[in-house]
Amino acid sequence: MIQGLTIIFLFLFIGDTISNLFKIPIPGNVIGMILLTGALKFEIIKLKNVKPAADILVKNMAFLFIPPGVGIMIYFDLIKKELIPIIVSYFFSTLAVLFVVGKIQQALDKKNEKSN
Amino acid sequence: MKSLIETPVFAVMITFMVFYLATKLYTKYRFILFNPVLVSITSLIVILKTINLDYHTYFKGAKIISFFLGPSVVALGVPLYLQFEEIKKRGIPILISITIGSIVGILSAALTAKLLGASKTVVASIAPKSVTTPIAMGISEKIGGIPSLTAAIVIATGVLGAVIGPAFLKLTGIKNKIAIGLAIGSASHGIGTARAFEEGELEGASSSLAICLNGIATAIFTPIIFYIIYKLL
Numbered sequence: 001m002i003q004g005l006t007i008i009f010l011f012l013f014i015g016d017t018i019s020n021l022f023k024i025p026i027p028g029n030v031i032g033m034i035l036l037t038g039a040l041k042f043e044i045i046k047l048k049n050v051k052p053a054a055d056i057l058v059k060n061m062a063f064l065f066i067p068p069g070v071g072i073m074i075y076f077d078l079i080k081k082e083l084i085p086i087i088v089s090y091f092f093s094t095l096a097v098l099f100v101v102g103k104i105q106q107a108l109d110k111k112n113e114k115s116n
Numbered sequence: 117m118k119s120l121i122e123t124p125v126f127a128v129m130i131t132f133m134v135f136y137l138a139t140k141l142y143t144k145y146r147f148i149l150f151n152p153v154l155v156s157i158t159s160l161i162v163i164l165k166t167i168n169l170d171y172h173t174y175f176k177g178a179k180i181i182s183f184f185l186g187p188s189v190v191a192l193g194v195p196l197y198l199q200f201e202e203i204k205k206r207g208i209p210i211l212i213s214i215t216i217g218s219i220v221g222i223l224s225a226a227l228t229a230k231l232l233g234a235s236k237t238v239v240a241s242i243a244p245k246s247v248t249t250p251i252a253m254g255i256s257e258k259i260g261g262i263p264s265l266t267a268a269i270v271i272a273t274g275v276l277g278a279v280i281g282p283a284f285l286k287l288t289g290i291k292n293k294i295a296i297g298l299a300i301g302s303a304s305h306g307i308g309t310a311r312a313f314e315e316g317e318l319e320g321a322s323s324s325l326a327i328c329l330n331g332i333a334t335a336i337f338t339p340i341i342f343y344i345i346y347k348l349l
Contacts, residue, residue, distance in 0.1 A: 005187070008187045008190050008191055009187060011190050011193070012186050012187050025251070025258070026251065026332060026335060027189075027248070027254070028186070029185070029186045029187075029189035029190055029250065030251065030328050030331055032189070032190035033189055033190050033191075033192050033193040033196065033324070033328060034193070034328060036190055036191075037200070039193075040193065040197040041197060041200060047194070050191075050194060051194055054192075054193075055191075057184065057187055057188035057191040058191050058194070058195060058310075058313065060188075061307075061310045062152065062278070062306075062307055062310035062311070063135050063181070064181055064182050064185045064188060065153060065182070065185070065274065065306065066131055066134075066156050066157055066160065066178075066181070066182075067127075067131060067175055067182045068175075068182050068268075068271060069153065069156075069157040069268070069272075069275070070157055070160045070164070070171065070178075071268050072161075072269075072271070073161045073164065073171055075264075075265050075268050078238075078265065082234050084232055085228070085229040085230075085231075085233055085238070086229065086242065088228055088229075089226075089232065090225070090242065090245065090272065090273060090276070092224055092228050094246070094276050094277055094303050095280075095284060096220050096221065096224040097221040097224075097246055097299070097302050098285060098299045098300070098302075098303045099299075100213075100216060100217050100220045101213050101214065101298050102285050102290035102295045102296065102298070102299035103288070103295075104213040104216055104217070105206075105209055105210065105292065105294060105295035105299070106292040106295040108206075108208075108209030108213065109206055109295065
């Protein structure tokens with residue numbers, strides 16, 4: 001557990017460092033995720049050392065969004081002023097992304113399986 | 117009394133307590149509107165208003181919880197590695213579907229909001245709503261939005277995707293596991309991904325990959341699309 005968290009924080013720190021140093025608009029945590037996948041793939045890190053800690057973090061990820069999510073309360077007035085455009089675009093766009101990504105991936109994947 | 121509810125311990129305690137109860141509610145009824153994140157955020161807003169505790173004081177304590185978002189995004193590298201072979205086989209289709217999904221997400225959000233009369237600031241704040249909070253806030257700031265408003269909309273989008281995503285995909289005939297994961301991750305980042313893991317490991321790992329790829333694509337395309345909409349149209 002402690003070992004796993006050490007590895008995860010190390011990769012987060014490396015990710016943050018790269019993001020800041022090269023002024024990349026990608027946050028350090030996403031860079032850290034890519035690097036961790038690579039490190040496991042190339043066996044720099046052993047799966048059994050990082051998995052217990054990673055499982056706990058991944059399984060409870062939704063919980064971590066709650067404090068910033070409550071922050072929507074300070075924007076109620078602004079949102080109320082432009083309620084219709086915000087709500088409609090938010091609903092429509094979320095459904096559009098779900099539909100487009102799902103349909104395209106499913107269509108392309110079928111073709112892929114047939115040609116194999 | 118007042119000073120006690122203003123402590124970090126109270127903020128953390130109440131957040132844990134509300135989420136614990138919301139999770140129990142969800143496991144008991146499995147009703148989609150009882151999504152634990154949705155129920156917790158709504159309940160906490162009601163509680164804070166009732167006990168008259170302002171958000172900034174609450175967040176000063178509760179941010180210790182969201183601090184762990186950073187390491188948890190890094191931790192997604194583990195499921196991603198475990199499903200690496202499955203995903204690798206479909207490298208090109210995945211890149212195509214996520215790139216198109218990213219462009220559709222930005223365009224549909226920005227154009228709909230603008231056509232319905234939203235101000236430029238709100239359009240800029242809503243355009244990157246599908247990607248993970250730190251990326252979305254960075255993009256929003258760059259194109260003249262309000263980063264913290266973006267954060268609120270991003271989380272609301274995540275909740276929406278988690279609540280209706282799986283049912284909506286089933287309804288539209290999308291059954292391919294990777295397609296389900298990519299769609300949920302592209303539309304609703306980490307909150308959707310947490311929900312995608314309930315569907316299965318492959319769905320969850322695909323969703324994690326979508327957070328990463330859609331985050332990159334959206335960071336590239338949002339400023340371009342925003343420029344086209346406001347300068348060229």
